[in-house]
Amino acid sequence: MPTSELLTADRIDEIDALGSTSPDPAALVAELVGAVDEGRVADPDDTGYALLVAADILVQAGDLADALALTTRAIAEQPEDDAYARSMRGGLLLRLGREDEGMAELTVLRPLLETDPDATYLIDDLAEAGHTETALEWLTGALDAIMERTRTEQHESEDAQDEAAAMIYGLAQRRHDLREEMGLPHDDYDNLADRLLAASNHALDALDDGPATLLFWPRAEFDALLVRWPALIDSYPATWDEHRAQIERALAEASGLGGADLGVVAGSVAGLAAFAEREGSDPTDEETHDEYADSLTGPDLRSWPPGRNDACWCGSGAKYKKCCLPRSRG
Incomplete structure (x- = not known):
């Protein structure tokens, strides 16, 4: 039924939470896409988010082709903030058998693993598409690069050092988890992940910033x-x-x-x-x-x-x- 109601961020969050568990996921997709088509998104900055939520619901329903179309549209609507959307698109291309296109999309984003703590969505999209060996290779390469950077750039600011330490921790743990899923034996980075995890169990005791x-x-x-x-x-x-x-x-x-x-x-x-x-x-x-x-x-x-x-x-x-x-x- 036509409506003039604005689509708010809270409503997008609510739809995202319902996802494929809704008795009528197609209606949720129609609500999101309809609001975008009719210019009823309350905050225009949420346009891409609305389309990606709709795409995610379609992925959960197994409709990868239509999900790809919405993801591509989300990138076109908001090209200035599209790394997550491009990663999702690359993963969908892989899952649809369009290997060259999918890997090209994801490879452009690969350097983010060395600079953005949240960029492990690239690893998620590779793994979900069955490219676990490539995901492992990228994690290892990012760790190698950050470790080398910390050794050679001795005059980094304290904030930069803290950020590098956090990224090493996160990447090492994600890599360790992936290797365990693949049934691989421990290597040096796995041992590092174990040591960092063990050390972190006691780290907050030394912090003055407050409780855990x-x-x-x-x-x-x-x-x-x-x-x-x-x-x-x-x-x-x-x-x-x-x-x-x-x-x-x-x-x-x-x-x-x-x-x-x-x-x-x-x-x-x-x-x-x-x-x-x-x-x-x-x-x-x-x-x-x-x-x-x-x-x-x-x-x-x-x-x-x-x-x-x-x-x-x-x-x-x-x-x-x-x-x-x-x-x-x-």
Whole structure:
């Protein structure tokens, strides 16, 4: 049925979370594509996102050809921010038997593995297309390049060194996982991955930046928190989106410093009020918030990071790769 309703980012997230589990995935694809065709995307910057979500639903349904068409269109709509979309397109071309085109698309993006911590989507697309040996070769090459760079560029800034360390950690772990899936024996990089993982289990004890588990307020609770205690307005970002972006960046930074067993605990206004009353403490005091976070366990605890295709930790229902993962780059 025709509609004039705008397609918001929240609605795209909701559709992404439903995906092929919806009783009518075709209707979701039609809603997304229809909004793009009719210029009803609330934020034009979300046009490519809407098309990629539609493409992903088609992939889950096994319709690779139509998914490829939508992915190609997403690239044309927003060519300035297309690395993820081009990787997805390359993977689809491979899965459709168009080997030369697919590898050409992905090979152009290969250097990102040496500079962008999130570029392991290239490895995912190669592996999903059955090109695990190529994926392993690319991971090894990226590790070789970064390791060589750290040896030869002795005067890099501290931030650059931290970024290189984080990338070595992430690439080594992804490579180690892939080799285990392939049944390959340990090599030097596998041993490095094991050592880094073991070291990271103790790394946060040496950090002064805070606990491994951060206090996070779900959307409704975040709004209610600032209404209940206006004094907290200066202690938190202006919006919930900024709050979850701040949490994502803090976790990414802790991970880059070697932190493991990271996560968030979801707070509630009622829970904080009850805790403060029980402890005789000020609910607007930072120490009270830290102690309240320490008291939360069980269903309130959410491990970080989730898998790229798992539901995001923030509770939006969207996949992590489409929701808070990109916020760590903000």
